[in-house]
Amino acid sequence: MKALVLSGGSGTRLRPFSYSMPKQLIPIAGKPVLEHVLGNIRDLGVTEVGIVVGAWAREIAAAIGDGSRLGLRVTYIPQDRPLGLAHAVRTARGFLGDDDFVMYLGDVMLPDGVADLAERFRAGRPAAQVVVHRVADPRGFGVVELDAGGAVRRLVEKPRRPRSDLALVGVYFFGPAIHEAVTAVAPGRRGELEITDAIQWLVTRGAKVEAVEYGGYWKDTGQADDVLECNRHLLGGLGGRAVVHPTARVVRSLIEGPAIVGANTVIEDCHLGPGVSIGRDCVLRGTRLSDSIVLDGASIEEVRGMHGSIIGRSAVVRPADRDGMRHRLLVGDNTRIEIPVSI
Structure with a gap:
């Protein structure tokens, strides 16, 4: 298994800090968010990591280097513009090959790790396994709808009227079938190639797609208050x-x-x-x-x-x-x- 970490976004919700630094390098409990992410990936036994980078490529590379300090081998994958998560998968096709991979957003914090979810994916080998968490207001997230038997029925990116409270947390496990899916989809209403549309393409064609609810602590660190709340949580582990x-x-x-x-x-x-x-x-x-x-x-x-x-x-x-x-x-x-x- 390989890993694809997405670190190409502009971080508009974290201004003014993101004017002068990538949001993925904001420190939480003394360590950049991106290092927390890469530590979780290393704990899966994954060592080959592709980091999709945009305008902040130089700063991210200076902080992470070749990954050896973290026990990883890092390849940087330039993305000219942030045109959606499915576009990032398209861009990384050469690095990913036909290997299974975990795709991880570079600004989400899951300090309890996702090792058990990776083992479930390795055992079941679905075309896609998405990680979800129940939220009070899912309108700002990709949302997963399940049928009566718990199977994935529909995925919608930032719906105006959500039919589910299951939000995508920013961690996905994929087999090679996702490459056909991201090639097949067209830009959505936001003008981006949405990963939710690509996964929906798999669902519609009968591929095995699973949703796993994450029970640990999860925080999208896209806003200053979220950064502070996550810092409090991690510092709590110091006793x-x-x-x-x-x-x-x-x-x-x-x-x-x-x-x-x-x-x-x-x-x-x-x-x-x-x-x-x-x-x-x-x-x-x-x-x-x-x-x-x-x-x-x-x-x-x-x-x-x-x-x-x-x-x-x-x-x-x-x-x-x-x-x-x-x-x-x-x-x-x-x-x-x-x-x-x-x-």
Whole structure:
């Protein structure tokens, strides 16, 4: 079995961060989302991985390299434009050959892994096995409808009126029949080659298509609040510990776990945590911060009461007016600022 990881999207829902970095490299619990994905794939016993990349190809390759650091062999597959998941499969045809493969979106988090689902696919060898999860509002997802016997009857991409609450989580297992399907389908109403249409093509022609409900933790990290919620969940696995890199320097500060502090970071006169992930080469002084993520190289000075925040790479947060109560903001596109006001 091979793996196909899709990392070519633009990440519009994660702006402003995705203006300057690929969404797949946003760190959660001290590690980029894409590394969490590749770790799950390695745990399946899969070592041949194709990563579909777009405009951020250079940045993703710089972070992941040839995969050897992660126990993988990575091939980068350029996709000129993100024209749909089925188009990505078409683009990767040369890499995939006729092997079975797992297709994994590069911005979804399933920290409990999918090893049991891979074993089910290997045992049953369906043409396609899709992984689903029940959601309150499935309109933003691909949706799977089952018949009375539990077989896949219909798949619809982002339906306006869903007939099911079973959402595709972004992990698919395919046999070689999918290649004929992705070649046969035409662009859908969004102008993209939808993988749901390709799988529906298989269903219509009587191929064996299964849906498996995922019972573990799942998060699509496409929005900032989802990133923070996932960070909280993963840090919960530390059992209340604070993990501080040996090269970090902590002076006159309290770090309340669960928390992670990266390499070469300086923490002085701060109260951090719980629920914080601090990247490498950061400087925090006189700061109170909780339930937040600080990316590499950021600096925060004399700011108290920060909560639920994501601070971008090399960003600077500091007081502008020490004598008054005025705020000075240099804010980019699609940024959200929440400032407490007195009533």
